Amino acid sequence: MSATTILLAVAKLTRPLTIRDVRGLSGMTYLDRRDFLEIWQSLPAERRTTIARELIELAEEHVELAFGELWSWLLDDREAAVRISAIEGLWEDTSTKMLRRMVDIFTSDASTDVRAAAAIGLSRFACLAALGELAEGEEALEQALSAAALDTGLPTELRRRALESAGYFAENEQIQNQVERDYASGEQLLAESALVAMGRSMLPRWLPVIGKALGHESPALRYEACRAAGELADEAQPLLPKIFPLVTDSDSEIALAAIWALGQIGGEQAERALKQVSRSSDTARSQAAAEALEELSGGDSLV
Template sequence: MTPSFAERVAQLDATEHAPTRLDLKLLANLGPESVYIFWEQWQRFGLDRRRHIMRLLAELAEEQVRLDYRPVFRACLADQDPEIRVLAIEGLWEDDHEQMMDRLIRMIHDPAGEVRAAALLSLARFAYRAEIGELALEACERLHTALLDAADDPEQPLEVRRRAIEALGYFAGSREAQAAIGRAYSMDDILMRESAVLAMGRSMRPSWFPYIERELKSPSPALRYEAARAVGEIGEDGRELLPSLLPLVDDDDTEIALAAIWALGQVGGPDARRILKRIARSRDETRAQAAQDALAELDLDTL
């Protein structure tokens, strides 16, 4: 007799050995009734097994585009375990529906700080869509208000407030958002300043360029890294920052160098292309590959 869907789901927790990727194809492309059955069984699974399955599903969601695990991830936003809720948020990175945005806004008030921070990281993509006109006005206003509230809430942990600042960067036309970025940059906390620099790049406002240029020369590796990323966020409008960005491609810190190489690919232009071609011939395989990838992206932009 063929086992029912409920029995097959229950089997994922019943076996001694952890489920494989092949086993988890069972959870792809579920309709509403199947999701309900899954959720009933899922709540009986042990914590370690649930975490193992969610980590595998997160990997599968990136690798197997034809297999849709979003219904499972949406259900697991309500899991009792904070780590699983974070994994569920991360697994829904392609879900751009307004309902998803509103669910993430509600999760800014989740009991677990790490879940709140993950929700705000995910909300940044909706902030970007708001800036390019892909969100309805009312949705933009809900998001803008939620981000400002989170950024200014002294009861929120630092990690939550700084992620709100990063997302606010996309609201380039908002006086309140840009003021919040300025306040974050003026703080003594280095993590908040890093987020402010990234937000400056996302806003693409020339008024922030001197601050970004200053941090490209910062003694702090973390600030140099974020400043390089900020230049990349600005894109071709950031070409005036190239003289300060270029030394970072040879930075001793590989992560900073890779951020600078990526930024060159975003900024483009003859000078950026010339430097990228030099790096692509480098003996440093990691930097050479990053330069080749940046050049390939520049070539795509010219098609």
């Protein structure tokens, strides 16, 4: 059955899509592009948006589905929500071609929401750059993210997402200074993103700030502080006394983030705490602790 036939059938469905409905759209090639887009673009915007969202969900559940070509075509869809889904769907594409495309979308798309999604998407390339594994395009990437992160006239959502991704550029003093200013700005969302950037920088200079945030009254800031501490790995050993109480936080997301952080930081104290949590009656927390212990042991169970 051709991709266009499958798409026509999918378009008529009034129930949620299943893998059986869309399996034939997996693995499409450029040869399918013209016929697919002719049908796709004739569908109402609401239906295109719904299909794209459901394809994202199915791809997360079934890793064998390969929608890469499809998502690259939908980056040009007229509907912003579809373009956002396409950006999310291309998360594993780390090619130079995709980097250039994502930078272009980030800097020039008509929708602020799409540009913010692209900023999030660029984080994988910034991470590769920090690891010295980005083949090319690092300078253009850093310039684009830095310009947005430093531009206080941009919409908050766009700027904060740029700041998060720019955090990987630890040696860029302008970015790191902006991280400091945004955390101290008094704006909740900017403070959250600043903590994300601190963790991604892996700079010990942020330990005091992260440590203070671990005890903040804001659940969102405590959560991001746990994540940031985990990103710093063994550099965050001094923060362990402040992380231990959070594994019993009434907010499950914070507790799970704290457990994850302990697994990333490691050490005897973290291991003992994780073993204790692994015996908890709370299934989610005990399972998370078991997984953290397994990571600490390099795949061998420590429970």
